[in-house]
Amino acid sequence: MGVTPSMLGRAALVFLLLGSALSGPARAEPTEAERMARWADLRHAIFGNRVVEDAGDLVAIDAPVRAEDAAIVPVAIRVAEMLAPEIRGLYLVIDNNPSPLAAHLILGPIADAREMATRVRIDDYTYLHAVAETADGRLYAAARFIKAAGGCSAPAGKDQALALERLGKMKLSLADRSRPDEPIRAKLLISHPNSSGLQMDQATRNYIRADFMQTLDVTYNGQQVFRLESDIAISEDPSFNFGFRSSNPGTAGVIKAEILDSSQRRFSQSWPVPAAAQM
Amino acid sequence: MAAVVLGTPASHAETAALPVTEIASGIFVHNGVHEEASAANDDAIANIGFIIGDKAAAVIDPGGSFAEGSALRAAVRARTDRPIRYVILTHVHPDHIFGAAAFRDDHPDFVGHAKLPGALAQRGDYYVRRLHETLGAEATGTEIVPPTVLVSDRLDLDLGGRLLTLRAHGPAHTDNDLTVFDQNTRTFWLADLLFVDRIPVIDGSLVGWLKQLDELTTISADRAVPGHGPVSVPWPAAAEPERRYLEAVAHDTRAAIKSGIGIANAYRQVANSERGNWLLFDEYHPRNVTASYKELEWE
Numbered sequence: 001m002g003v004t005p006s007m008l009g010r011a012a013l014v015f016l017l018l019g020s021a022l023s024g025p026a027r028a029e030p031t032e033a034e035r036m037a038r039w040a041d042l043r044h045a046i047f048g049n050r051v052v053e054d055a056g057d058l059v060a061i062d063a064p065v066r067a068e069d070a071a072i073v074p075v076a077i078r079v080a081e082m083l084a085p086e087i088r089g090l091y092l093v094i095d096n097n098p099s100p101l102a103a104h105l106i107l108g109p110i111a112d113a114r115e116m117a118t119r120v121r122i123d124d125y126t127y128l129h130a131v132a133e134t135a136d137g138r139l140y141a142a143a144r145f146i147k148a149a150g151g152c153s154a155p156a157g158k159d160q161a162l163a164l165e166r167l168g169k170m171k172l173s174l175a176d177r178s179r180p181d182e183p184i185r186a187k188l189l190i191s192h193p194n195s196s197g198l199q200m201d202q203a204t205r206n207y208i209r210a211d212f213m214q215t216l217d218v219t220y221n222g223q224q225v226f227r228l229e230s231d232i233a234i235s236e237d238p239s240f241n242f243g244f245r246s247s248n249p250g251t252a253g254v255i256k257a258e259i260l261d262s263s264q265r266r267f268s269q270s271w272p273v274p275a276a277a278q279m
Numbered sequence: 280m281a282a283v284v285l286g287t288p289a290s291h292a293e294t295a296a297l298p299v300t301e302i303a304s305g306i307f308v309h310n311g312v313h314e315e316a317s318a319a320n321d322d323a324i325a326n327i328g329f330i331i332g333d334k335a336a337a338v339i340d341p342g343g344s345f346a347e348g349s350a351l352r353a354a355v356r357a358r359t360d361r362p363i364r365y366v367i368l369t370h371v372h373p374d375h376i377f378g379a380a381a382f383r384d385d386h387p388d389f390v391g392h393a394k395l396p397g398a399l400a401q402r403g404d405y406y407v408r409r410l411h412e413t414l415g416a417e418a419t420g421t422e423i424v425p426p427t428v429l430v431s432d433r434l435d436l437d438l439g440g441r442l443l444t445l446r447a448h449g450p451a452h453t454d455n456d457l458t459v460f461d462q463n464t465r466t467f468w469l470a471d472l473l474f475v476d477r478i479p480v481i482d483g484s485l486v487g488w489l490k491q492l493d494e495l496t497t498i499s500a501d502r503a504v505p506g507h508g509p510v511s512v513p514w515p516a517a518a519e520p521e522r523r524y525l526e527a528v529a530h531d532t533r534a535a536i537k538s539g540i541g542i543a544n545a546y547r548q549v550a551n552s553e554r555g556n557w558l559l560f561d562e563y564h565p566r567n568v569t570a571s572y573k574e575l576e577w578e
Contacts, residue, residue, distance in 0.1 A: 064543045068565035072573065074543045119542065155402035158570065159450040159484050160394065171577060175539075189576060237573060239542075 030096075035127055038095050039143075042129075046091065046101060047139060052131060055140035058083045061130045063146050067122060070151030072235045076117035077130040083140070087113035089133035094233055096126035098152055098196075102233035108224030112183035112243030116226075119235040121151035121196065152196050152232065166191040168267035170257055180250065180276030185243040188218070188257055190267075196232035213238060215260045220244050220273070221253045231262075249276040296357045297323070297342075297350035300510050303464035303502065305331040305441070307358065308510035309342075309351065313477050313558045316343060316374060318417045322410065323347045325374040325471075325506055329355050330461060332438020335364035338387070339459055339468055339504075341378035344410065345420030348378020352385075363387050365436055367445065368426055369470035370453045371398040372482075373406045375506065379424035390434070391426030392447045392455035399423055430457060448472065451488035452480065452506075460500070467500035467514055475508025478557035479521050481567045485529055485574055492522050524553050532571045533578070542572045 030038070043052055062076035077090055090105040090113070102120050107113055113132070125148070131141045168191065175185040190213070197210025216228040216238075225244045246253060252275045258268040299307040308328035316322040322343025329338045329351070336359055341348040355363060368376040368391040379389060403423040411418045428434075430447040444460040452471045459468040471480070472491060481488065496515035503514035527550035535545040546568035554560050 068543070068546065069569045072542065072569055074541055153405055155405050158482055158574075159454045159487070160397050160401070161454065162450070162484075166577075191577070239576075 029125070035095065039093075039127060039129060042093055042095060042100050043141075046093070047131070050137070050139060052139045052141045055130075055132065055142040059130055059132045059140050059142040061128050061142050061144040062117075063128060063144055065145075065147060067146065067148035067151075070122045070148035071154045072119050073122050073146070073148055073151065074117065074119050075128060076115055076241070077132070077142075078115050079113045079132055081114060083132070083134075084113040086134040086136075087111075087132050088135045090116060091129075091131040091133070092118075092120070093129040093131070094120060094122060094126055095129065096124040097121070097233050098123060099231050099233055102230065104229045106224075106227040106229075108219075108226060108244075110220060110223050110244045110247070111225050112185070112245060114183075115241065115243065117239075117241035119239050120233050121154075121235055122146060122148040123152040124149050163191070163193055168192065168259070168265065170267070170269045172255060172257070172269075172271045174271075174273065177276055183243040183245045184220075184249075184273060185241070186255065188240045188242070190216070190238045190240075190257075190259065192236070192238060192259070192261065194232065194234050194236050194238055210262060212262050213259055214262055216240070217258045218242065219256045220246065225255075246273075246276075251275050294349045294353040296353040297347065299328055299351075299354050302504070302511040303461070303466050306461060306464060306466055306504075307331075307354065308504055309354070310510050311374070311507060313507065315559070315562065316410070316413050318414045321346045321350075321417050322374050322377065322414060323350075325372075326504060326508070326510055327351060327375065327378075328504070328510075329363075330438065330441070330443065330459075331355075331359045331361065332441035333361075334437075334439025335362050337365040337367060337436060337438055337443060338363060338382060339367045340369050340375040340470065341366050341382055343374040343377050344414060344418055345378060345380050345422075346417055348381030349420075351378060352381050361439075364438070365390055366424075367391075367457065367459060368395060368424075369457045369459075369468075369506070370455050371395060371402060371406075372453065372471065373410055375470065376424075377406070377410060377421050380420060380422050383424065388428045389424055389426045390428045390430065390436070390445065390457075392457050393429045393431035394447075394455040395426050395429070398453065398455050399425060448491050449487050450484035451491040453483040456483070456491075458495070460498075465499075465501040466504065466511075467498065467502070468504040469495070469506065470504075471506035473503060473505040473508070473512075473518060474521050475505045475512055475517055476558055477507040478560050478563045479524060479567070480563055481525075481528070481570045485525060485532075485571045489522070489525050489529065492518055492525070496522075520556060524550060524557065527553055528567060528571050529575070532568055532575050536572060536576050542569060545569075545572050 058080045060078045067073040092103040094102045171189040173187045194212045218225040253273045256270045299309045311325040327340040327342045363385040366387045434445045436443040442462045448456045500514040502511045531549035546565040549568045
């Protein structure tokens with residue numbers, strides 16, 4: 001895989017912002033103006049001088065106002081029906097996280113961009129930004145403020161033996177289709193610690209090595225649904241809700257998911273999709 | 280309770296003794312308050328205590344901070360001059376084991392579950408930082424003491440004319456729960472495998488905990504010591520409310536997953552009938568449901 005601008009952006013962002021985001025609870029809560037300035041910096045780091053338009057009603061972020069568990073915050077990006085077919089990229093930015101670019105999704109032509117959802121770690125009260133990118137390069141941004149803190153350094157691994165045993169295993173559930181021409185919607189669960197590297201082993205005083213999913217490729221009958229480039233902001237045991245349109249809903253097909261993690265492990269799994277019932 | 284620690288952490292002499300109740304001959308328990316950890320309570324929120332034999336004493340959970348551990352040590356010293364040979368760490372949670380450093384000068388064996396070191400590696404640093412943030416100066420001296428003796432199945436500790444049987448359990452409250460059975464008085468110290476009055480915290484495995492309860496409740500004992508709740512309760516009757524809550528969470532969470540309710544909203548429809556039965560319900564129930572959802576969605 002080649003080095004993409006987004007990867008450069010991510011590496012630079014981690015390097016530049018780690019210090020400030022980890023400085024503990026004593027610091028003052030940022031003002032609204034400071035939050036706006038931070039987004040301006042991040043926007044520039046990720047998109048350079050490209051124009052980023054306010055999405056208005058075209059893009060929305062769905063997330064709880066206050067998260068019960070900052071290490072597992074569900075976030076959905078919704079794109080309006082009229083814009084969805086044009087969308088080829090989605091970015092999820094968690095402004096105040098140590099690594100703000102939480103996810104970059106590259107969507108194939110068959111993807112159903114109306115809704116993509118995952119669960120993320122949130123380190124501090126922050127704005128979330130979702131940016132949708134059209135095939136011809138327009139960018140639409142939506143924002144949402146969320147109250148959650150401590151998600152990146154919070155310990156995971158409730159049952160460490162199980163986590164090891166299940167590493168890399170995946171589970172896919174398909175939603176029922178009421179009509180054969182509807183997009184196929186699916187929920188993919190991946191057993192992976194996706195650890196942030198921000199937890200310290202008390203005995204050795206070393207940080208526990210970060211071990212996270214770098215890319216996830218999902219295809220349907222060999223056609224790209226999406227590629228995800230991500231890092232430590234995705235929660236332990238990552239979960240993704242996505243959809244796609246089958247060009248031939250009357251016949252059965254195969255969904256395949258492939259993962260490459262930061263330890264260079266590869267995992268893949270496939271699932272059959274039955275033919276849609278005829279009308 | 281605000282235990283006052285005078286002088287350096289190494290000096291124990293002036294520390295006020297933690298109030299304890301003798302629930303059976305030679306078994307002393309301090310009753311933790313039903314609060315979240317704070318500077319006002321020194322994180323003394325769990326039931327902790329000690330057992331005295333003819334030759335030695337064993338501490339079961341040294342408490343939630345260096346301050347509480349020091350006060351517990353003073354309580355031991357007020358009742359016996361026999362050596363403190365064992366400090367048993369029932370599981371990784373701070374309110375139970377963060378007082379361990381107060382017993383270092385006694386050079387005891389620090390006894391824990393075989394999975395405790397792994398859990399401390401994952402979580403210890405985070406817990407220490409959080410405790411210092413929450414308690415401020417009251418957290419002074421508090422640090423992680425790793426176990427020196429590990430239990431992977433069973434271990435008997437001889438206090439002189441008194442045998443304690445320790446058992447290491449599968450994932451339940453955490454993945455590193457230990458229980459202690461005192462053979463002389465048939466007292467079953469369950470620590471946080473048993474919550475009474477205060478809402479159980481699911482931090483290991485919901486399904487595993489229900490499985491452990493099935494097994495634990497077949498063991499006959501004259502009394503049990505819960506990790507939170509009264510210092511002494513009838514066994515196995517005292518486990519029933521906990522079992523009922525855990526079963527309700529399992530049943531309703533499975534139903535939420537099946538009907539496609541998302542992880543963030545599931546708690547609103549799970550085990551609501553239990554709200555009036557538990558202290559700190561709103562503080563812990565949503566997180567319990569999130570944890571259970573994550574566990575059960577793999578079924």
